Amino acid sequence: MKPIEILQAIPQFSGASPESLVASPAWAMPCDFGERKCTMLADAPAPADTLDIAMTLENEPHVLSIADSPNFPELHAVWSERAGVPDAILLVLAEKDCGALFQTIENCARRRLKIDGLAKEAGAGGKRINARLVSGGETLCEFSVTASAALCASLGQLRHIDMTNPSVRDIELESRIVLASVPLQPAEAAALAPGDAVLLPEMEGTDGVPPASAWIEAGGLFSVSANGVSPVRDDAMAHVATSAAAPLSLGDILDCAESGGATLPKMLSSALAPETPLVLSQSGKVLFAGRLSKTGLMPSFAVDGPA
Numbered sequence: 001m002k003p004i005e006i007l008q009a010i011p012q013f014s015g016a017s018p019e020s021l022v023a024s025p026a027w028a029m030p031c032d033f034g035e036r037k038c039t040m041l042a043d044a045p046a047p048a049d050t051l052d053i054a055m056t057l058e059n060e061p062h063v064l065s066i067a068d069s070p071n072f073p074e075l076h077a078v079w080s081e082r083a084g085v086p087d088a089i090l091l092v093l094a095e096k097d098c099g100a101l102f103q104t105i106e107n108c109a110r111r112r113l114k115i116d117g118l119a120k121e122a123g124a125g126g127k128r129i130n131a132r133l134v135s136g137g138e139t140l141c142e143f144s145v146t147a148s149a150a151l152c153a154s155l156g157q158l159r160h161i162d163m164t165n166p167s168v169r170d171i172e173l174e175s176r177i178v179l180a181s182v183p184l185q186p187a188e189a190a191a192l193a194p195g196d197a198v199l200l201p202e203m204e205g206t207d208g209v210p211p212a213s214a215w216i217e218a219g220g221l222f223s224v225s226a227n228g229v230s231p232v233r234d235d236a237m238a239h240v241a242t243s244a245a246a247p248l249s250l251g252d253i254l255d256c257a258e259s260g261g262a263t264l265p266k267m268l269s270s271a272l273a274p275e276t277p278l279v280l281s282q283s284g285k286v287l288f289a290g291r292l293s294k295t296g297l298m299p300s301f302a303v304d305g306p307a
Contacts, residue, residue, distance in 0.1 A: 001231065003163055003257050006229060006250075009231070010171065018152040019152045026162045029155060038133045044132040047067035052066075053119060057113055058150075064105070065145070075094060091118055095115060172248065173219030173222075173247070177270070180202040180211070180240045197301065199300050210270070215268075224252075225261060229253055237282070253265075272292060274293070275291060288307055289307045
């Protein structure tokens with residue numbers, strides 16, 4: 001699975017609305033500010049002192065509130081005294097200085113932007129997107145724009161979620177180590193009773209360490225293994241897994257997917273003591289509780305009773 005496919009599968013993002021994606025601390029939209037590559041972030045507080053521009057995006061009215069910035073030099077020069085500057089002059093200065101910002105918004109919104117003039121107020125009430133443009137750790141400018149369903153639909157896309165952000169990487173999924181998979185017919189499974197054993201050829205010679213074929217079932221969604229990350233599918237096999245779930249971070253899962261399995265999570269390398277509680281499951285249903293044992297020289301799952 002690709003990292004974006006993993007993100008699409010987890011509950012926190014699978015049904016997320018565009019508005020909630022833009023509001024996510026991990027939202028980061030790549031864009032251009034003139035000749036500079038930058039990122040639009042929606043993590044800025046609403047700017048308190050702004051020049052408010054009335055504009056339309058494909059005939060939909062919006063108010064763009066721009067904060068003071070040295071990157072708008074002529075506006076910056078008159079900022080503290082702009083109350084005495086005629087509106088027509090302020091508008092000319094804004095159109096001259098802020099053209100790169102207007103173009104950025106137009107490109108990101110994928111809708112034609114038209115400046116209508118200065119707005120008499122910032123547009124109190126209603127939802128707004130408070131954003132900043134960042135390049136190389138420098139904040140180029142801050143602004144706020146009235147939100148709409150159409151604007152959020154353009155901005156709030158899963159591909160703009162930064163998967164390196166801690167709010168994404170620190171998501172935890174309950175996970176179990178699947179030690180072995182064995183063919184087991186339903187009639188054979190139904191006939192098992194306490195004291196019985198299921199042979200585990202995959203674990204022969206592993207000395208209590210998960211075999212190379214072992215994998216992690218993460219959140220009931222993903223198979224994390226030396227082959228990378230794939231969706232959990234019903235293979236009709238019986239699986240022997242650790243009984244207790246342990247948290248596995250989404251960051252570890254994403255890293256494993258990116259590396260094609262080269263960066264296996266550390267929990268897969270943990271040793272297994274003979275008394276480690278195990279379960280036998282099939283088609284997503286836990287059938288029996290048990291533990292690691294030996295039948296002759298062959299490792300086996302000793303059935304202790306129903307799970």
